[in-house]
Amino acid sequence: MATDSSSTAPRLNVVIMAAGKGTRMKSARPKVLHRLGGRALLGHVLDRAVQLSADQAIVVTGHGADQVEAAVQALALPGLQSVFARQEPQLGTGHAVQQALPHLQEGGVTLVLSGDVPLTEAATLKTLLAACAGTRLALLTLDMADPTGYGRIVRQGDEVRAIVEHKDASDEQRKMTEIYSGIMAVPTNLLRGWLARLDNRNAQQEYYLTDVVKLAVADGVAVVAHRIADAAQVAGVNSPVQLAELERVYQGRRALALMEQGVRLADPARFDVRGELVCGPDVEIDVGCVFEGRVELGAGVRIGAHCVVANARIAAGAVIHPFTHIDGEALGVEVGEGALIGPFARLRPGAQLAAEVHIGNFVEVKNSTLARGAKANHLAYLGDATVGERVNYGAGSITANYDGANKHRTVIEADVHVGSNCVLVAPITLGAGGTVGGGSTITKDTPPGALSVARGKQLSVANWQRPVKKK
Ligand code: UD1
Ligand code: CA
Secondary structure, eight states, X not given: OOOHXXXXXXXXXXXXXXXXXXXXXXXXXXXXXXXXXXXXXXXXXXXXXHHTTOSEEEEEEBXXXXXXXXXXXXXXXXXXXXXXXXXXXXXXHHHHHHHHGGGOOSSSEEEEEXXXXXOOOHXXXXXXXXXXXXXXXXXXXXXOSSOTTSOEEEEETTEEEEEEOGGGOOHHHHTOOEEEEEEEEEEHHXXXXXXXXXXXXXXXXXXXXXXXXXXXXXXXXXXXEEEEXXXXXXXXXXXXXXXXXXXXXXXXXXXXXXXXXXXXXXXXXXXXXXXXXXXXXXXXXXXXXXXXXXXXXXXXXXXXXXXXXEEEEEOTTOEEOTXXXXXXXXXXXXXXXXXXXXXXXXEOTTOEEOTTOEEEEEXXXXXXXXXXXXXXXXXEXXXXXXXXXXXEEOTTOEEEOBOSSOBOOEEEOTTOEEOTTOEEESSEEEOTTOEEOTTOEEOXXXXXXXXXXXXXXXXXXXXXXXXXXXX
């Protein structure tokens, strides 16, 4: 989508460093593929490139490169062109960006991000790019009470002169609290020249990207710092503890955005969204709920405590009682207006429930359509079924939809009443308005309006003597 600003802004290449090992995660999974809000860390960083309408993203991979590259290819990144540059071995952040050089387009600006820093906001990066303005070296910086381990911003007066890594810093420099976030915006042609001049004569014998600052100063190129106060935006993930901390920050922000829109969350600290949650007015969500994939909640929907809802559309006024599990996966689940679901209900892919449907406790519905007002209130299974209006489906009844090789459909026409503990052996059709006696195993179609019973006839033996225990 070409907007006015993107056609006048300098060309933007985003380099994402993602070659590091992430030893402290103590995991076989590459660090940047660990999930935050249900999406890989690297996915969040690539989302920023999408939001900035970057001309290209270059992902620098190394540890677990095959896995990382496959995962990126599977991500939805609308409109973003992305390429990979391998960095083997990993000789530092400057060396990482050197690997991206052959892919960088001429001119414009390069924005350097890290694949393990997921919460930087697009607005912050836009301000950084504006500070760079295609001509300056712009650094994102932050004041930290405990700056141990970070690169320090060394100033002379107000002017930024260098970044000194913690391990190379003097005692005096270590007292400085302004740190480099790891994020910079650089005019691409200047970056090329500076990267060619990096060396590894430092405490870690690494090629430091941060050394471009002193090269810029030597070349008389202006260096500007955009200092922010929000530490979460530049926080990296190095351990499971840090991942969990950032997860809470992320969820807190999602919760806040929903509440500002009018959604009533019983407790924003006990709420998790791992995907896209779209809410109408007057939605209420009780504690402990998890939303995954794309979920839409219509006006006035209420979600009880401890529900998991994934890939579903729930229409206005529906109530989902506590402990309900809904997952539409690829097929989706639809819940109609004013429907009542749960507690302890399970809606699986292809469950399509019309208005005023009631699904009660321990009822499972899969790939089935229920018309307006149909009810299955207790302990039942409906799979591959088409259920008419106002049908009442008794406790303990099931559709036997699978013959061991193929699935078959069950059609229950309008106003049928299925008693308790029935087995409906598909393929089968129950005619409109019919009644099926409790305990029946139905293997043949039933005529409309009829009572159908298929079970042993009741027999009573008079004066029956019960066996007695032998002495
Ligand atoms: C870097 C900065 C430091 C800054 C800090 C912020 C340098 C030299 N130092 O520290 O000033 O305060 O970030 O977090 O840049 N990576 C590669 N290949 C490599 C090395 C790193 O892809 O050879 C990736 C890592 O996977 C990570 C990112 O680059 O995603 C940053 O690396 P990390 O080791 O965390 O940064 P530091 O060098 O400690
Ligand atoms: Ca580090």
